[in-house]
Amino acid sequence: MATKTLEARFEHLSVNDENEHHGTTKGHIKAKGSLSTAVSLIGLGAANPSAASSTRNQLLKIALQNTTDSKANAGSPSNKEQQGRSEESSTVLYDQPAPKKLHLGMFEIGKALGKGKFGRVYLAKERSTGFICALKVLHKSELQQGGVQKQVRREIEIQSNLRHPNVLRLYGHFHDSKRIFLILEFAGKGELYKHLRKEHRFPEWKSAQYIAQMAAALKYLHKKHVIHRDIKPENILVGIHGEIKISDFGWSVHAPNNRRQTMCGTLDYLPPEMLVRGSQENYYSDKVDLWSLGVLTYEFLVGEAPFEDTPVMTQRRITRADMTIPSFVSPEARDFIKRLLVLDPEKRMTIDEAQQHPWILKHCVKTEKTTQRSSGQK
Numbered sequence: 001m002a003t004k005t006l007e008a009r010f011e012h013l014s015v016n017d018e019n020e021h022h023g024t025t026k027g028h029i030k031a032k033g034s035l036s037t038a039v040s041l042i043g044l045g046a047a048n049p050s051a052a053s054s055t056r057n058q059l060l061k062i063a064l065q066n067t068t069d070s071k072a073n074a075g076s077p078s079n080k081e082q083q084g085r086s087e088e089s090s091t092v093l094y095d096q097p098a099p100k101k102l103h104l105g106m107f108e109i110g111k112a113l114g115k116g117k118f119g120r121v122y123l124a125k126e127r128s129t130g131f132i133c134a135l136k137v138l139h140k141s142e143l144q145q146g147g148v149q150k151q152v153r154r155e156i157e158i159q160s161n162l163r164h165p166n167v168l169r170l171y172g173h174f175h176d177s178k179r180i181f182l183i184l185e186f187a188g189k190g191e192l193y194k195h196l197r198k199e200h201r202f203p204e205w206k207s208a209q210y211i212a213q214m215a216a217a218l219k220y221l222h223k224k225h226v227i228h229r230d231i232k233p234e235n236i237l238v239g240i241h242g243e244i245k246i247s248d249f250g251w252s253v254h255a256p257n258n259r260r261q262t263m264c265g266t267l268d269y270l271p272p273e274m275l276v277r278g279s280q281e282n283y284y285s286d287k288v289d290l291w292s293l294g295v296l297t298y299e300f301l302v303g304e305a306p307f308e309d310t311p312v313m314t315q316r317r318i319t320r321a322d323m324t325i326p327s328f329v330s331p332e333a334r335d336f337i338k339r340l341l342v343l344d345p346e347k348r349m350t351i352d353e354a355q356q357h358p359w360i361l362k363h364c365v366k367t368e369k370t371t372q373r374s375s376g377q378k
Contacts, residue, residue, distance in 0.1 A: 106127055108127055118142050121184075122134070133183050133185065134183075135183060135184070139178060139180075141178065151250060162221070162224070165245075166214070166246060167220065171184065189238035196233050204333055204363060207301050211293065219351045227288060233299065268307060268308055269291075271292065275318055275319055291340060291345075294341040297336060301329050307322070325337060
């Protein structure tokens with residue numbers, strides 16, 4: 001759809017009642033090719049990089065003020081509060097007042113970037129500063145029909161409190177009577193999934209560098225008592241400089257006690273402890289993300305998930321850790337994968353061990369030394 005058509009459509013939408021209640025959201029029913037917040041400057045015009053950099057803080061100040069004020073009214077997202085909210089039967093999602101800071105008129109809307117069951121993502125530019133971002137639009141009626149209001153609220157609460165270079169930023173949010181708008185970080189090179197499909201599989205040096213960034217992000221999340229629970233290529237974006245960013249926190253949970261029972265995520269990446277049923281002891285912890293990190297490493301190197309099969313066979317293979325690692329995978333990478341894809345969660349390699357694994361050090365440290373040599377440093 002042409003940019004002018006999109007802009008015209010948005011201009012005719014009412015924004016008079018934006019922020020009349022506190023709101024946020026994002027629906028989540030996962031599938032291959034899920035919503036991407038990656039953006040292209042085509043159709044909007046490239047902003048001056050230096051200007052965008054100098055004015056970035058202006059939009060952040062406004063957006064973060066919205067988030068800060070909301071937290072002041074609603075309190076921090078403790079596990080107790082989330083548990084209480086999860087037991088609510090009401091479909092009312094927006095019950096806290098929010099300052100009238102952000103509104104749709106602040107943004108120039110560009111090309112559509114993607115669509116999913118509950119929302120659409122558009123390229124956007126903040127009019128007064130030229131700040132480029134991605135604007136995700138969610139329709140309240142669709143969220144209510146899908147029964148994902150509580151899930152969306154949880155995602156907003158979690159992502160708005162995260163600050164890490166390998167985690168996609170949520171700058172702010174606002175809403176009107178029918179829609180919710182999320183202001184998301186610009187990730188200029190799109191979904192990692194699309195890059196993987198294009199290349200079929202990544203070389204070991206690139207895989208190792210991506211996994212090292214993933215490990216850094218997961219270490220940060222776990223220290224924050226956040227379990228992502230849906231790590232996969234579709235939920236990883238690539239920044240303008242090639243850095244990766246975890247996105248899509250629809251299945252994430254803030255769990256200070258580090259124990260959960262809900263089954264969620266994507267089958268190919270689910271760990272065995274989330275598939276075994278019929279036991280009161282069927283709890284799991286943040287180690288589910290370590291299993292998914294192992295699956296991700298395998299898919300980067302091989303081009304497909306290790307347990308990929310029919311749904312029934314995939315579950316059986318996961319519960320047995322039944323996989324075959326091709327001979328072209330190096331011994332170091334093979335060891336890295338096998339130390340993560342361990343049935344007993346307590347015996348899996350830790351994040352710290354993953355970061356110090358020979359396979360990671362071989363490719364990441366070597367790259368730093370190569371850079372130093374090329375620049376004349378010793």
